Amino acid sequence: MNRRQLISLGALGAGSILLSQCARNNAQGSAVQSSDPAAPIAPLQITRSKGLVEVAMDARPSYVNMAGQERLLYSYSGQIPGPRIEASPGDTVRIRFTNVLAETTNLHFHGLHIPPTGTGDDVFRKIASGETFTYEFQIPTDHPGGVVYYHPHAHGTVAQQILGGLGGMIVVRGVVDERPEIQAAQEECVFLKDFSTAENWQATNAWETGLMAGREGGLLTVNGEVNPIWEMPASGLLRLRFVNASNARFYRLALEEHPLYLIGTDSHPLEAPVQLSELLLVPGERADVLVQAQPGVTQEQSFKLMNLPYRRGGMGMMGHHGGSRGSGSENQVLARLNYGTASNTNVTALPRQLIPIAALAQPSQTRSFSLNHGMVPGQGMVFLVNGKSFDPDRIDTRVKLGTVEEWEIRNTGVMDHPFHLHVNPFQVVSRNGQPETFRAWKDTVLVKTGEILRLRVKFTDFPGKTVYHCHILDHEERGMMGIIQMDA
Amino acid sequence: MSILFRSLTFTLRRTLVLAGAIALLTVACTNPQSLDTSNNQANQEIATQVASLPNAELVVYRSPTCGCCGAWLAQMQALGFQTQDNVIESMDAIKAKTGLPQELASCHTTLVNGYVVEGHVPAADIVRLLTEKPDIAGIAVPGMPIGSPGMESGDTVEPYATLTFDQAGNTTVFQEHGV
Structure with a gap:
């Protein structure tokens, strides 16, 4: 057994301690394990005790066996998908994250309602090749249970790194999981x-x-x-x-x-x-x-x-x-x-009630966003929000914490665009004037070609700067992203 | 033994991957599709060839909202092509009429000397089509490749091919670009 195999097994061992219920009858775990082409790398570690979830992981190039072939891809600590992290509302999550890629990266916690600043969900942070950064945040005690998708979000390398294989899940076990x-x-x-x-x-x-x-x-x-x-x-x-x-x-x-x-x-x-x-x-x-x-x-x-x-x-x-x-x-x-065989539970009925969702108050502000692509002098073909391509030095939208806004998102182009807002979830009100049939919290929603979608969002808790963008990441990279400043 | 073999394979593969990446970078750096069509030697040559083609009028159909269609048209005009510009609301009818296989579709459609020229086809390919006069229905650059004429976006050039098609729907590669 060589060093590479040891590291692989080490990662599997540490990962399996906290393997979630997902894939529990899959003895190997569902993540693909990889051998490792690069120099010494600290093994993956995940520990959880007394309200603290501690993770040490990295982003790296690795050989991964997929569809019967060894492929040189990008992985988090050798795994595709990345290590699954289990947490509960109220937990502090600390991720010591090392960038072993040759390019800049960072982490976005897609779906978590946490600060967009400091050691939280700061997508403007750039972690250079070879650097280590420790993310640390508390999942709010009233946070819903659900799947959070962590993935890179350093503008310029996002699509590349997602296509290369980066991405993973944080499973937050909340009140709904006790049903x-x-x-x-x-x-x-x-x-x-x-x-x-x-x-x-x-x-x-x-x-x-x-x-x-x-x-x-x-x-x-x-x-x-x-x-x-x-x-x-x-x-x-x-x-x-x-x-x-x-x-x-x-x-x-x-x-x-x-x-x-x-x-x-x-x-x-x-x-x-x-x-x-x-x-x-x-x-x-x-x-x-x-x-x-x-x-x-x-x-x-x-x-x-x-x-x-x-x-x-x-x-x-x-x-x-x-x-x-x-x-x-x-x-x-x-x-x-x-x-397979009958399960050892006699619960076969669906739950009737889950978690109440309050309607949002009347908005104090309405805004309109149009999504399209087009030729811009000096830039050529770019993707646009309200006719502008992304500028990291420009604040596009300023909102006040505690207020409810209604946003009209118009897709005036000829391609579908999934619209994603960071940090605060929203509720879709209508599509093309037709009221939404059931109430739901969303952070990413499809705006079809020609569609006019209205959503309501309440900005709460966390001041700072974050983004909204098209989640076809090639479109985000080519400009379909805006910056929102949330003021206290 | 097998571990040694794996290592060798990995090294070889890594080298190939790197070589591939470098080759692509070189292409991207040395072959930018410039928006400026007046000032380079290749374009001068194409302009000379265009001038020598008799009766080569490009009859262009495009939608009013298509910016890259207009950018392509402007480049063809700058290279000396005679053009007839038709801005129409629905492109579906004209595409159906040309018998273009659906998977070859792009944004604008051009007719010239009995041929269909679909999408962001480079001028050199049109010159070659009109000079060699092959027995085909037309040529197409499917989709809207970044870096093709009229689809410039910074320095990015993605590889693409101009394809031929006939009335039976057969296609062949006419010319590769950016590889």
Whole structure:
């Protein structure tokens, strides 16, 4: 056994101590382990005691075995997805983070309501190659339970690093997780990420679609695996916790012969389950879903989790690139559910009530944001919010803490754009004038081509500067991002 | 033994990856698609070739909101192409009429001497098409590759290919760019 294997096993050991309920019947854990091409690196450590979650991890290039091939990708501490961190409201999270990449990076905690400053969710922080920085923040005691998606957010390298493999989950266990039906459910995390099929993903023609549409890879993975098989309890509930961790790919999800019961959107529980036949998940979005075992299904019977076709760009936007066709023409199989033996729980009913969601007050301010791309003199083709491409030295929006605002987001372009606001969640009020059918907290929402979406947001707790942007990260990198200053 | 083999493979692969990355960087640095069409030798040569083509009028169809379509048209005009500019509300009808395979679509559509020229096709490819007169329906640059004429964005150039197509929907590579 050589040093590389020792490090790998060390990482697995430390990780498995705190492996969440997700993938608990997957003995190996779901994360892909890698060997390590670089110089000495501290092993991953995660410890949790007395309200303190301590993590030591890094971002690094690593050889990862994926789809039967060793690939040189980017990983957090050798794992794709990155180490899963479990925490509870009230916990202090301390992450000693080392950048072993050759380029600048940082961490964004997508879905956490924490300060956008200091050692919190500061996306303007740049951690240079070779540097270590310690993030430390407290998850508010009234924070909802949900899946938080951590990923790099240093403008200029975001899309590159997401495409390379970076991203992971923080699972916050809140009040909703104490519901008996949810406690009894078998849980699987479903971290969706596409990779290039090319040996060298850094080649600019390694992708199925170009920069303009946003790059998609031809290799679809779930928790770093291609087509994993999960055991479905023959009775009872399965909880699927989806994260779209792709740069640009949308997932139109459906499970054969099983309705999906949405119980949470982004990092927040709903008021009650909502039955869906399919679920569209755009980059950056998360969804918490229950599936009910069907009576009369025999053991070993298998059902596919599908990605159905979706067209996110108008004629001419997608094209085909690198000699292959872009996404969206046929069904793709993401995973399979095999019915197993009866679970040892007799809880088979869905929860009726989850967590109440208060309506937001009348807004004291309304604003309008238009999303499009266009030619700007001196810049060429760029992506725009209100006609401007991103400028790190410009404050685009100033708001006052404690106030409610209504934002109208207009997609005046010919491609869909997922809109993401950091730090404070919002509620969608209407789309094209049609009121939203159920109340939900969101931090990332699709604004379709030509759509006018209205949302309400209350700015609370944390002064400072953060961003809103398109979560097709190639669009964010080419300018579709604005800076918001929240004043006390 | 197998570990040694793995290490060697890794080293070789890393070297190849690095070499690939350097090659791409070199391309990106030495081959910027300049917005300025007046001042470089290659463009002068193309302008000379365009001037020698008889009756080569580009009949361009584009939507009013398409900025990059206008940027492409301006470059073709600067290189000496005669143009007829048609700003229309719906591009779908014209694309359907040309028999263009849907996966080859781009933003603007051009007709010239019985050929279809779809999207951000470089002028040199149009000159070659009109000189060689191949038995095809037309040529296309599918999508909107960053760095193609009219799609400049900083120094970024992503590789793309001009493809041929015929009425049966067959396509071949006509010219590769940026690789």
